[in-house]
Amino acid sequence: MQSNTMQKLAWVYAIMFFFLGSLAHIPWINDEHGVTLGIFSLQWYDDLLHYASGVWAAIAAWTSFRASVFYFKLFGIIYGLDGVMGFLFGQGYLDGGIFLQGITPLDLTTRFLANIPHIAIGGIAVYIGFVLSKRFAQHVYA
Secondary structure, rough: OOHHHHHHHHHHHHHHHHHHHHHHHHHHHEOOOOOOOOOOOOOHHHHHHHHHHHHHHHHHHHHHHHHHHHHHHHHHHHHHHHHHHHHHHHOOOOOOHHHOOOOOOOOOOHHHHHHHHHHHHHHHHHHHHHHHHHHHHHHHHO
């Protein structure tokens, strides 16, 4: 099976998420309180979410161009909106924070640093799914 560019990008996302799921388990990246990079307090369910995102990306990459495009579109929207919600309200929905803890008043720097990964990863995925996929579709279906 020959991979196309969209599938290769989905493999990149899969590898990235397997790495992100492992961050909380790398001692020198976490402080004595288990805070990753001095910003994120990652729990087992955060790791599970990252690993599940990686598995989904890997399945899409392995399956087809179309599955990879769908992954980037849906995943990008879900992750990007979670980051925007976290930035605006101090909690996102993917980890259940907004439902369990409600709106959390955090300073602007913390809100930015804690949510920029989801905004960036989701935004890039949306761009890949909605813009780049059109450019690469003509090469796949030509």
